[in-house]
């Protein structure tokens with residue numbers, strides 16, 4: 001349905017997005033994952049014809065949208081990363097305003113507004129001013145506004161940033177439902193692994209403007225099938241212990257958290273005894289040593305050597 | 311486009327504070343600094359002989375425009391001067407007069423000139439009368455002739471050349487209105503920046519609404535609120551305080567339009583050049599206050615001598631705005647005489663708006 005071809009955006013000397021290749025089929029939920037500054041927002045701004053790429057192309061049904069974006073704009077709903085609402089107007093007035101912008105009038109408009117309010121669960125708060133809404137409610141309305149014109153495709157830029165778990169679940173469920181009931185195509189941007197794992201059929205992972213992995217959940221997890229992750233927990237992590245881990249030839253990568261060290265080791269290696277021995281020689285008490293099933297987080301770690309979030 | 315305007319008006323009604331504050335400030339400042347005794351110079355006048363008031367001299371004084379001669383007793387007059395309520399006063403006798411000066415200003419010379427002229431005219435009349443005798447028809451003809459002189463005489467009076475007329479209260483009303491409206495307009499253009507950063511513009515761009523409609527709606531709204539603010543202020547002074555704008559109130563209101571337009575354009579240029587709202591908040595007062603100082607909103611531009619300031623005044627929309635408003639009222643200029651400042655403002659507006667929108671579009675905020 002839509003395809004990005006060698007899409008590149010340069011700001012001055014920096015590549016925000018570099019040679020990005022991506023496609024989205026009708027009815028899919030596709031995840032775009034990456035840490036802050038990865039270039040996710042820039043990528044989807046180009047995809048939705050809001051920002052002109054430095055080079056490359058975006059094709060909708062095999063036609064470039066760069067010169068003539070109107071046919072694509074008609075079918076796309078955009079949920080921006082920021083809360084793009086009039087804070088001094090009520091939820092209902094916001095929906096009416098954006099509905100009118102999409103040339104809905106009269107009965108049709110009010111019916112659509114009611115329907116969207118129902119979908120985002122704000123029917124009983126319709127007369128309240130947006131400024132007084134909680135973060136989660138604003139986020140829901142932010143999504144609602146993008147659905148007024150019945151888009152075939154929804155592009156969501158980190159729609160769950162900074163909100164309570166309840167609203168977050170509500171939003172995730174809504175996205176799943178829209179996809180199931182209306183075959184809505186969704187491009188979902190996030191730096192939360194769990195969300196993308198929960199929602200998406202296919203996933204793209206970006207870092208520093210580059211695409212570093214792409215495929216289905218299973219395919220991506222295959223990337224680290226030759227390795228496994230072991231989590232070592234302790235109340236106090238001694239520097240010598242960590243250094244010893246780093247120097248150990250069995251261990252491929254060491255990531256230090258607050259009370260936890262994560263190490264990547266070959267799949268068949270038995271590192272438990274090794275780790276416990278190292279702890280003992282360095283006079284450290286361990287709380288636990290666990291094998292972890294790989295998550296997308298681990299994939300990211302594997303590929304970049306950095307955690308997805310700090 | 312109508313939809314955008316409706317949303318703006320709704321927003322305005324929910325949040326009228328910027329507008330109210332700056333309108334209130336303009337009213338207050340113009341009121342405090344302008345005083346209310348308005349446009350005429352107030353001169354107390356008393357007579358030794360009561361008949362003088364109804365004689366030729368009294369009649370001529372009443373006709374005098376720009377000066378309000380107020381009749382009273384000599385004691386009252388001296389008290390007014392001593393207490394500083396009047397700069398000077400005049401005591402009239404049949405053939406002589408006395409000017410009592412409290413505060414020496416250019417008004418002293420002005421009053422002196424007017425009074426001496428009237429006494430001179432009276433003497434001339436009396437001389438003629440003693441020659442021709444008490445012939446009524448002659449007197450009538452004489453008066454007629456005086457009113458319609460045989461020769462057209464170009465008279466350059468004291469008020470015309472060189473010296474300038476300074477109407478304090480009207481100047482303050484104009485000055486403060488033009489100054490504070492900069493803020494109201496600019497703060498109504500600012501949402502473009504906020505909406506661009508916040509993603510509302512992106513939403514509008516993806517919708518069937520045209521870019522041009524988005525700009526027109528925003529700029530039109532800023533124009534209307536700015537214009538409305540000045541209207542409120544002028545109507546207040548015209549109909550509540552009773553300042554009569556030299557009888558050209560309607561013209562004054564209409565000739566405001568080029569200035570308001572130019573300020574809208576200036577605001578969009580500034581908005582396009584700053585990157586953040588904080589920068590905007592820092593730049594705006596500096597710009598507005600220096601424009602007001604250089605353009606003569608606080609004091610008449612005529613007293614400025616610095617070459618640099620005068621040069622800067624030439625590129626300052628406020629200078630022209632003030633020139634137009636004072637021109638139409640205090641100086642009673644015709645529209646043709648004001649064509650130059652009007653054209654300059656319109657030109658400035660077009661150029662700044664063009665540049666502003668260009669920069670706004672070029673930079674992806």
Ligand SMILES: Nc1ncnc2c1ncn2[C@@H]1O[C@H](COP(=O)(O)OP(=O)(O)OP(=O)(O)O)[C@@H](O)[C@H]1O
Pocket residue numbers: 011015016034035036037038039040041042043081191674675
């Ligand atoms: N308008 C711009 N001008 C200059 N640099 C920009 C601009 N927009 C983005 N960038 C840079 O491009 C890079 C990618 O930014 P982008 O916003 O696309 O990242 P992101 O993945 O959406 O991050 P986040 O999770 O924080 O939203 C960043 O380094 C950013 O500083």
Ligand SMILES: [Mg+2]
Pocket residue numbers: 040041042081157158
């Ligand atoms: Mg982003």
